[in-house]
Amino acid sequence: MKPRSPKKTKSSNQPKTKVKEESLLPFQPLPLLFPIPPLSNRKRKSLFLFLNILILLQCSSIQQKDKEVYHNHFENTEKEVHSKLEELQKSGIKSLSYMYLLGDGKIHVGNLGETDKNKIQRFKIGSITKLFTGISLLQLQDQGKLKLDDPVSKYLPEIAEMQTRETNLSEISIRDILTHQSGLPSDFASGFFLSPEVTDKEILDSFHSLSKQLSRTERNPPRKVHSYSNFGFGLLGIVIERASGFGIDEYFQKEIFAKAGMKHSTLLELKEGSELVSGYSGLFWKTKTKRQIIRDLTAGSLSTTGEDMGLFMKALFQSKKGEGLLSKSSFVEFHHIQKGPSSNFQMKMGLPLILQEKVVEGKSIWIAGHSGSLPPYFADLVYDPETETASFIAGNTAGFATANIQPTNQTIMDIIYEYKTGGSLESPPLVERKEQNQLDGYYGMYASPYGVHEVKNGKPPQVDIMGINFDLVEKENRFGTNLYLFFGLIPIKDKTIDSFRLEFEPWEENKVFTLYSSSLTKGSIGFAFRFEPDHKLPDSSYFTTYQTKDPVSIIPRLELKKDKRGFLLVTIHYSLGGLGYSSTLPCQMESATNLRILGYGRNLAEKIELKKVDGKPRLLYSGIEFSTEPI
Template structure:
C-alpha cells in the first residue's frame, strides 16, 4: 500500500537514525497478552523483565521535553518528523510496519513499510484494540433499545447463572462490569483459547459460540471488587451481540461497523476476499516466520485490518460527535466518559473500554484515549484525541526487541501531532501531593502481584524485591522511590522520569498493599501487590511435580507445583505466546485437600486449581486444562 500523505517515506536504504531496540513491555496497558523475551534462565529473565520497566520509563522522557522544532501549523516539518520516527521504528527490527495518523484535517495519512509482498493488500492483527469495536457494537445495540449497559448479562446469557461461585450470594454481573474489566470473571479460559492455525472460519465460530456451554464448570468471584483484565468476559459479550442483534458476529461487525466506516479490508475471521493477513515473524537478529495465531475469543482480540481502514474507522468514529458516525453523539460521549470502577483502580481511568490518560497542555487537563493490542507475533497501538480529532496508529508483525518501542513511539507521534494542531505541548501531570508520611512498620513481609512474589525487607535501608532483584527504598515526598542503578550498581540512573517512579504502601479494604507508578504510569494501571502470609498446609508430596498438556496450541503448556525457598506453596505457570514462553511464579493456599487458590487480585490471580489422582498418577486442573505429570 502506498502512503496517502504528500511526503512519501524514504527507503530503508537511506540514512535514518535507528531507535534503540528494547524488549517487549511486561505491562502494556490492557493488551491481549503480556509477551516477554525468551530467556531460559529464570533469574536472568527476571532481571530483564524489570529492566524493561526502566527502559520504558526512559523512553518516555522525550515526551516530557518541549520539541526543538516548531510544529504548530507546519505540515511539512510535522510530517517529516513523524515519518522519520515511523521509518526508524521499522528499521529497528520490525519486518513489516503499518501506520496511520490524522492531523486533525480529516485527511488520512497511511502506509506500510517493509515486507515481502508489495502488490497485495495485507492486513495486520490488532489484538485487544478489537475491544473498542466490541464496546461500540454494544452502544449501538443500546441505541436501538436491544439492551442496556447496566442490564445483567444473565438477561441475554442465562448460562452465566450456572457458573461456580467463590462464595454464596455474589452480585449479578452487568454488561458495563465486563466492559470496564471489573466483572469477577476469569482473565482467560486457557483451554481452547488458541486453535490450530489450519482451522477454518466455521471451526473458529463453533469454538467461539461453544464458550457459553462451558460456563457451568468455570468459577467467578465478586464483581466490582478489583480491576482484572478479562479476554474471557469480552468473548462472552460477543455472544450477547449475536443474541440481541440476530446476526452472526462477523456479519454484525461487517454490516454495522466496517461497512458504515468504509473499512473494506477488515475482518474478525481469517479469510477475506481482496486482502490477506501479513505473515508474522519472531526473532531478534534473524527473523523466523511463525504460524498465524487463531483464537476462540473473537470479540476480545481477533480483528485484522489495514492502516487505511483504521483511518476510515477513526474518521467515522469522530463523525459521531455530529450524529453522523458509528454512534450517536450521546453514545460517543459515554464511550469516553470516565467510568466508575473499583477503588483498586486508584488513579487508573477507563472508558468503554478505552484507556484514558490524563495529561497537561497549556496549563489545562487534556485527556487522550487509546488501547494497545498484542496477539504475538503481532502488536498494535492506537492513541487519539477526540477534541482535536487527531490520532496515531502503529502495527507490527515481528515479535522481538523492537516491538517494545511501538507504544512509546506512537505516543510520541500523537504528542507531535497535538502540538501541530494546537501549538501546545503535552506533558505528564505532576505526581499528586501526599500529606501523610508512608510508614513501613507492619508492612514488611511477602506480597503477590501480577508480576509474581515480592518481599519487603527490613534494614538500615529497606529493600523491595521485584522480579528477583532487591532495590533500595528511598523516602521521597512522603512515599518511597527506588534507588535505581543499572548494571548492578555500576551506572547511577539520572533521569527525571525515573526520578518520578514511586512506591506507596497503604491499606486497602483492610489489606496491606503497595502500588508502583510514575508520572507516565497512573497508579493502579499495572495492578497492585497484596500482602500475604505463607499458608503452612501443603498437599500430598506426590503433587509436587511438573505437569504438561498434550495440546500443541495451548496458551498454557505446563504448570509446576513447588515449595518456595521459604517453604510455602506456589505454582510456576508457563505461557506460550507467538513461539516464546514466559514463566510466572504465583503463591497458592490450600482451600481443601484437593483445591488450591492462587493468592492476590488482578489478572490471573485469585483463580482455583484442582488436584486429583487418575490411575495412580497426580493430575492438576487449571483454567479448564487437565495437566498430566511430565
C-alpha cells in the same frame, strides 16, 4: 522500504504518505490481548525485563521543544513522524503499518519493511478489537435492544451455572465486563488457541461454545478490582449476537466496517481482496510463525489495515455530529470516565478505552486509546477525541523491538497534537501527599500480577521486584527507588527508575503497595497484596512439572514447587507466537484438593485442582488437565 508514494497533485511539497482526500470518504469529519511477555526467568535478564514491561505501560513524552517546531508546520511534522516510524521498523520489525490523522480530515497511511506492493495485507490488532465490541454494544443500546447496565444473565442465562466461592454474589452487568471489573476469569485457557488449519466455520463453532464453558468456570465478586478479561469480552460477542439477531462477523461487517467504508477488515481469517501479513518471532534471527487463531473473537481477533483504521477513526469522530458509528450521546459515553473499583486508585477507563490524563498549559486533556497484542502481532492506537488527531501502528514481529511500538506511537501522538494545537502534552504532577508514607507493619511477602515480592527491613529498606532488590528512599512523602549493582558498589542512574514511586496503604483490611510514576498511572499495572505464608503443603508427589497434550495450548505446562521460604509457588508457562514466557505466583492450600493463587488482578485468585489418576498426580487449571506425562 519507504512509505507508499501519494497520488500526484499540483503542490510542489508532496507528503510522503498516502493522503486520502475527504471527498473520497463516505463520512465527513477520539491492562493487551496479552501483556508483552518476559523472555526468560533468568535473573541476569530480570532487570531488562522489568524495565521493558514498565516502558511498555508508560507514555513516552518528547523532549521539550518550542511550539513553533511543529505547530502548523506540516513538513517538519511529517519528517519527524516518518523518522520515528523508520527507526522503529529498522529496530527489528519485519513489516509495519501506520496511520495518523492531523485533525484536518485527511488520512495519512503507509507501510514499511517487507511489503508486497501487489497485495493488500492485514495486521492483527489484538485487544484493539475490544473497542469495536464496545461500539457494537453502544449501537445496540442506541437501538433500544439492550442497556449497558442490564444484567448479562438477561442475554446469557448460562452465567448462572458458574461456580462461586461466596454466596449471594451480585449480578454482573454488561458495563462491568466492558470495564474489566466483572469478576470473570481473565482467560479460559482450554481451547483458547485453535489449530492454524481450522476453517472460518470451525472458528465460529468454537466461539459459540464459549457459553457452554461457563459451568466449568468460577467467578469472583464484581466491581471489587479491575482484572483484564478476554473471556468476558468473548462472552460479550455472544451478547451482541443474541441482542441483534445477527452472527457476530455479519454484525461487525454490516454495522461497523460497511458504515465506515472498511473494505479489508474481518474478525475471521479469510477476506476477499486481502490477506493476513506473515508473522515473525525471534530475538536476533527472525523465524516465520504459524498464524495464531483464537476462539474469543470479540476479545482480540480483528485484522485490518492502516487505511481501514483511518476510516474507522473518521467514522467514529463523525459520531460527534450524530452521523457516524454512534449517536452523539453514545460517543460521549464511550469516552466518559467510568466508575471503577477503589483498589485501582487512579486508573481511568472508558467503554473500554484506556483514558490517560495529560496536561496542556495547566488544563487536563484526556487522551484515549488501547493497545493490542496477539503475538507475533502488536498494535497501538492513541487519539484525542476533541482535536480528532490520532496515531496507529501495527507490527508483525515478536522480539525486542516489539517493546518500542507503544512508546513510539505515544511520541508520534505528542508531535501530532503539537502540530494541531501548538500545545505540548505533559504528564500531570504526582498527587500531593501531606505526610510521609510509613513502612511499619508493611514488611513481608506480597503477590501481584508480576509475581512474588518482598519488602525487607533494613538501612535502607528494600523491595524485591522480579528478583532485583531496590533500595527504598523517602521522596515526596512516598518512597522512591535506588538501584545498585555489583554487590552494591555501582549505582544505576536511570530516569525510569528515578521516576518510580511506591505507596503502602490499607485496602479493605488488606495491606497493599502500588508502583507508579508521573507517567505511569497509579494502579494501571495492578497492586501488590500482602500475604502471610501458612506453609501448608500438598503431598510431595505433586511437586513436579506438568504438561498438556494440546499442541497449540496457550499454557503448555505448569510447575508446582516449594519456595525456599517454605510456601507454595506455581509457575505458569505460556506459549505465544513463537515465544514463551512464564509467571511464578504464590498459592495456598484451600482444601485437600484445591489450591488458590493469591492476589488480585489478571489471572490471580484462580483455582487449581489437585487429583490423582492411577496413582499419578494431575492438575486442573483454567479448563486444562495437566499430567506429568502427555495425557
